[in-house]
Amino acid sequence: MKLKNDDLIFMYKTMVRTRKLDEITIKGLQEGKVLAFYHSSQGSEALAVGAASFLRPDDYLWAHHRGHGIGYILAKGGSGRDFLAEHYGKATGSCLGVSGFHFADPENGALGAAGTIGSVFPMSLGWGLAAKKHGRQQVTIACFGDGGSNRGTLHEAFNLSSVWKLPIVWICDNNGMAQYTPITDAYAKDDIADLATGYDIPAVVVDGMDIIAVHEAVQAAVEKARAGEGPSMIEAKTKRFREHSIGSPDVVHNQPRTDEEIAEMKKLDPIITFKAKLLEQGVLTKADVEKINNDAEAEMAEMDQFCVDSQIPDPSILNTLVYAE
Amino acid sequence: MKEIRFVQAINEALEEELSRDEKVYIIGEDVQAGTFGVSTGLVHKFGPERIMDTPLSETVIAGAAVGSAMTGYRPVAEFMFADFMYVAGDEIFAKAAKWRFIHGGTVELPLVFMASMGGYAKLGAEHSQSPESMFMHTPGLKLVVPSTPYDAKGLMKSAIRDNNPVVYLFHKRLLGLKGEIPEEEYVVPLGQADIKREGTDVTVVATGMMVQFALKVAEELKEKVSVEVIDPRTLEPLDIDTIIESVKKTGRAIVVDEDTKRCGVASEIMAQIMELAFDYLDAPIQRIAAANYPIPGGFMEDYVLPQTKDIKAAIEAIAD
Incomplete structure (x- = not known):
């Protein structure tokens, strides 16, 4: 699909909204409104928005856990307000305030989110199998990190997705860090994509800070999957701007990451570089950029107020949720 | 009525439900051939797309079942031995059991996890376990443990039609057991205990x-003690009312459980009897279960798993 100017603007807006939602969630955590924890996605917005934009609503999405999936969710048409309300523990949240930080929006193909890293593999395999059985050319977008790639479940699912030619696009957000452990101490090769080719799954490595590169790679894989040509894998090399979990130490093993190191990373900020590109190409004006920024801020302020004003769930719902009728 | 073996009863239930609902499919290792015979022959009628053989990939078998159930399928995932379900612990205990709950009821998980269970076959520690307590312990799972061909068929049909994850454990030593079932279609609802033998002196609660x-021991003792045998048939939901009603009548209760004694199913049922019928008890509740060891292979198995002589001794002692 050739991206039109409106598409580029949608992608830029969605990245800005993702960053603002990330920031307000961090603020909410610091103010005690967010009840659990939060794993910031700052630095991986280009991957999330590039991967999940312009999919079909009935395509299944397993979002990456960074940002608890926000970039993917917003790009796929999910509600930021439902996301934030869930984090605030409110009945208006996407899971009625019961999960605390998971997100589900089946109408938009987001069937749920997990707490255990690496469970993406068997579960997405199930969604891919269902997509194939349905016969409606749906695809499953299944995202994991370099940390998740260390799980043995990857083997079982990569293998069978290839044997059964399932319509799955495996996407690895490789930011080089699994909590405090660098990839160099967790994986023997340079590219995680090599794991896929071992199962005869075509794989590419892209610059995860470049939204267009990500989008083109994912769309090519999506088209193949829709055509019944089986799974693909995309490894996106990204940067993790923040600590693993907000408030946790920002360390490599036990050594703090330096300010210089972080500053160097932030020169690659995908929102800033994409903005510069769109300004240069004349797709956006400075006034447009300002309006997008202001609109996103206003949206977040409104969301925050809505979530603050929302009720906490009535505990009587608990008994209705364990088992279906 | 017709006479049928336990293994055929399960096979009939699967065949009927596969015919009834095209969303039902079976997935597991060698289900086309059928390791225990429960799914044998179905591939001829339903094809390999619905009787899906997998390699040795338990996490994917469970994940495929959970994932596809969320999108409208009704998979029956087969694990061969219940012991192998531990490999897929995350998919069973975290995903199947919790995902409807934690996602605010936005998804449903109509699926069956099926496996053989139990010992008395001298297959050693990793092919003989009775892991009911782990499933019963986990909110979100239902648990079926049939003891007769009639129940095996009727409960499997209910398990497949249920909109929740149901663990269905069939005892590998019961597969050859013969019993009568109706010619016409029937189901056995989940959560309804069955009084397998009526009696007035002692209540024995048991499954599988x-x-x-x-039943064997009750028959042997019939001149001396009138034993009532209650089979809950499903441990979640548990029909505690039928158990309590029996205990109120007999005043004596023994819970027999092939699972490990410590924190086992028997412990839970005893606790509920204590909570609900303490004033009716004429003697302390007895519990017969496997010793707190891994299940050994060879001749040593007999010293760990509960035996009929243990049940007999307990009944004689409590009735005395």
């Missing part, structure tokens, strides 16, 4: 193979 043990 232990029901057959208890």
